[in-house]
């Protein structure tokens with residue numbers, strides 16, 4: 001595989017962009033590769049600047065559930081752009097997308113649009129602190145909620161991949177108000193809330209974790225969280241930046257039948273444009289300025305292009321049977337990969353739900369951060385390079401999710417299975 005142009009561009013980029021990338025995991029350091037510079041993408045295929053093509057299982061880290069350059073989404077963006085790209089004033093499209101989100105996500109009565117998942121989670125915890133008058137935030141080890149100061153403790157993939165425990169520049173005074181607990185550990189949550197519940201504003205969780213690789217909530221775990229928080233006046237926040245409109249139209253909360261107080265969204269609701277959102281019960285959301293005292297604002301929030309892309313994407317997701325078909329195909333694919341692993345005798349765990357999955361190189365089940373950390377990252381790096389050489393584009397980190405989109409054809413999934421078998425045999429030799 002020739003990647004001379006990507007190599008040249010990476011050198012050029014590194015002169016003017018830190019590490020040559022605008023988000024750290026893209027640098028591909030943990031898998032020992034030069035990042036590929038992408039020229040264009042269509043459906044499930046990425047084309048790099050050297051003319052190579054790849055079947056894409058990163059899907060822009062989640063947003064591209066319809067695949068790339070979906071004709072309806074592109075047409076909606078073009079039409080919106082023709083009418084102006086930003087007004088700093090309310091627009092009809094914001095109402096349409098807000099109504100769609102409120103209708104889709106069971107616990108959301110009102111929603112505020114922002115520009116990224118990080119802004120959504122950061123604003124949601126400010127709101128939780130504002131309405132409860134409490135300071136502390138409970139999160140879970142290995143969950144990532146964006147890069148706001150309060151969340152940069154045991155915060156999943158990006159930091160894990162680079163071996164960074166937290167981040168310099170985050171004052172001790174801020175992180176001392178964040179309590180990070182083991183995922184799926186009800187006892188730890190009970191203990192923490194018994195000890196400090198009076199001072200805890202919210203518990204924030206990825207209802208299915210996607211940032212230590214895919215880790216499912218143990219049966220009953222989310223229901224217990226709902227009960228424990230409600231009993232103590234602590235707000236429960238579901239960070240559905242990945243799972244929202246991914247696992248089901250109403251997200252993980254629809255799938256598991258749990259109603260959080262606040263929900264954070266991003267990725268899919270922007271159809272590939274920069275967007276985030278946070279929403280919840282009206283009585284809580286009414287505390288946000290200008291109705292209430294909790295301040296949050298944004299020059300480009302509710303941007304007309306992002307709204308248009310989001311509306312066009314959600315309209316496609318409303319097609320009858322969309323999730324059934326996507327999830328069935330992805331589940332069958334995960335099952336076939338498990339069979340491949342068994343045939344090759346490699347110690348591999350495949351965690352998956354709906355169209356999300358992670359292949360961990362370890363022999364024991366992965367149920368939390370500690371068990372995820374047992375995965376062999378060196379083996380993953382070799383597997384990554386094998387797959388890339390065969391035109392399969394996986395996330396350049398063991399601790400990420402592979403996403404299946406509606407654009408992946410049966411042929412794409414067969415290619416994934418075939419190349420996985422080839423790579424596993426190569427690794428086993």
Ligand code: PLP
Nearest residue numbers: 116117118144145146239241242
């Ligand atoms: N929350 C979750 C669960 C995420 O996976 C991410 C990003 O990957 C974020 C929040 C932050 O979103 P963004 O990268 O748009 O700031």
